Amino acid sequence: MSKAERTKQFIIEKTAPIFNAKGYVGTSMNDIMHATGLTKGSIYGNFENKDEVALAAFDHNFGAIVSYIRLKIEVRPKIIDKLLVYPETYRNYLKLSFLEAGCPILNTATEADDTHPMLRKRAVNALKLWQNSLEKYIEIGIETKEIKANTNAAEFSAILMSLIEGAVMQAKVTGSSTVLNITMDFLEKMIKNLKA
Numbered sequence: 201m202s203k204a205e206r207t208k209q210f211i212i213e214k215t216a217p218i219f220n221a222k223g224y225v226g227t228s229m230n231d232i233m234h235a236t237g238l239t240k241g242s243i244y245g246n247f248e249n250k251d252e253v254a255l256a257a258f259d260h261n262f263g264a265i266v267s268y269i270r271l272k273i274e275v276r277p278k279i280i281d282k283l284l285v286y287p288e289t290y291r292n293y294l295k296l297s298f299l300e301a302g303c304p305i306l307n308t309a310t311e312a313d314d315t316h317p318m319l320r321k322r323a324v325n326a327l328k329l330w331q332n333s334l335e336k337y338i339e340i341g342i343e344t345k346e347i348k349a350n351t352n353a354a355e356f357s358a359i360l361m362s363l364i365e366g367a368v369m370q371a372k373v374t375g376s377s378t379v380l381n382i383t384m385d386f387l388e389k390m391i392k393n394l395k396a
Contacts (some may be wrong), residue, residue, distance in 0.1 A: 207242070208247070210236065211236050211238065211247070211253065211256075212257055212260045216260040216264075218231050220257070221300075223308075224311060224312065227250075227254070258304060258308055258319060258323075258326075261304035265304070266329075268289065273285050279338075279346045280341070280394060283360075283394070284392075286364060286391075287385075290364050293368060293380075294377060302372045303365060305323050306365050308320075308323045309324075339353050345396050347394045363387050366383070367379055367384065368380065
């Protein structure tokens with residue numbers, strides 16, 4: 201990595217949690233300068249504008265979740281066990297530093313749906329990637345006869361994602377993990393009921 205690339209990565213890593221917690225509108229240039237210890241000129245020497253920093257921060261935040269889940273999934277041979285990584289992860293999301301401020305997809309989608317088209321597009325693409333990944337696992341499970349043949353992969357994926365995001369939102373807003381635990385228990389049963 202060149203010095204410029206290292207500086208850019210440093211800015212992204214330092215500002216990603218702030219953008220996830222405060223959102224695009226709530227994150228000021230002062231927040232970015234304070235987090236990085238850099239001047240406005242140094243930041244704009246590496247990014248064209250705040251939009252570019254916010255997009256890179258979203259990619260970083262979403263990438264952290266994807267990497268974490270992928271590592272957990274890769275070590276599990278059975279499809280049902282791979283799918284169980286999702287409720288296991290989100291049940292404990294308050295204990296995961298990169299999810300402390302909540303799910304970046306949910307946070308970004310809520311803020312940017314009507315106000316920031318580029319961030320909205322990033323959130324939409326992240327949702328599509330997540331859904332495609334889930335559908336792929338379910339389809340593989342059907343092919344290998346681990347999952348019931350009549351399972352609708354698209355429907356199940358949409359429900360799994362909605363349960364997770366809804367439970368995370370409630371836990372974040374209330375500061376209580378009660379609904380989160382109830383929902384993740386329910387989701388675990390749903391996944392186990394997929395077994396052929």
